[in-house]
Amino acid sequence: MQPLPPAESLNQRLADIGLRSTPQREVVYSELLRKRDHPTAEEVFARVKSELPTISLATVYNCLETLVQCELVRAVNFERSPTRYCPNLRPHAHFHDEQTGRTYDIDLPPAVLSEVNQVLPAGFDASSVEITFRGQARPAS
Amino acid sequence: MQPLPPAESLNQRLADIGLRSTPQREVVYSELLRKRDHPTAEEVFARVKSELPTISLATVYNCLETLVQCELVRAVNFERSPTRYCPNLRPHAHFHDEQTGRTYDIDLPPAVLSEVNQVLPAGFDASSVEITFRGQARPAS
């Protein structure tokens, strides 16, 4: 029950949903894993160009969308700013620092998650819940 | 400690932050209160035109932004879809029905809200938290 190494798990997940493994998908995914600072598509694009100089922005968007479908990556939205991408698979909330714009992952204990889900009245069936804080961060770490 | 009637409270809030009361702001606000279905700016624009035929879309955006500053209205974002506006001042989460696109307010008991806020490590000071469910709704009401 160890997590698979990234490349393994990517190839596996792609195969699971009938998609191919490609250099573009691999590079985009490993870039997300390398620097987990919730980059935008444009930022990922800039970063992967050194590895794959001919990659296009459209492909970066495609790959990111594919990774989201594979459930290896979460798309995160703050207000109207560009979508950011996050390869953290543990249940977590996001904290958006209003001064710096930085985003932090906040682990969500199962107990809290289940209490949150209990606020839903009968007839509401949630497939996902997203919790987003905004404020000022001065993290110890 | 009764809530003030809407117009009162709007004029009050505007005055508090040094802004004027205008027909546009009043009409936009009362339209939000009249049909609380989380309309987009375009939808508000369409609805207020009968009352104020010369109002412009830019003004609707301005007014909505002003109401948000007054803290009489919350801006709600789902993924990348257009911002929706919500005049519900009670602490609540949003439930986004993936089939119909409809949005429901879900009351948040203070206990849940405070438990959610407790997941924040030291050094994280949240000014607001937004909880969004996605899924399928078949509400009793």
Next chain:
DNA sequence: TGTCCTATTTGGAATAATTCCAATTCCAAG
């Protein structure tokens, strides 16, 4: 190995929501 078929990538155009801007218009105070 070569061929074919389809998935994928690519670049550029198109779209959609929102913001910007400069020119009026509107008030409210003096």
Next chain:
DNA sequence: CTTGGAATTGGAATTATTCCAAATAGGACA
């Protein structure tokens, strides 16, 4: 009245993203 700042207006600009049609790339199979 006049005047100064606030607010509104219409249209242009911006930004993130999606769309699209053409080119490329891989894998299956003869």
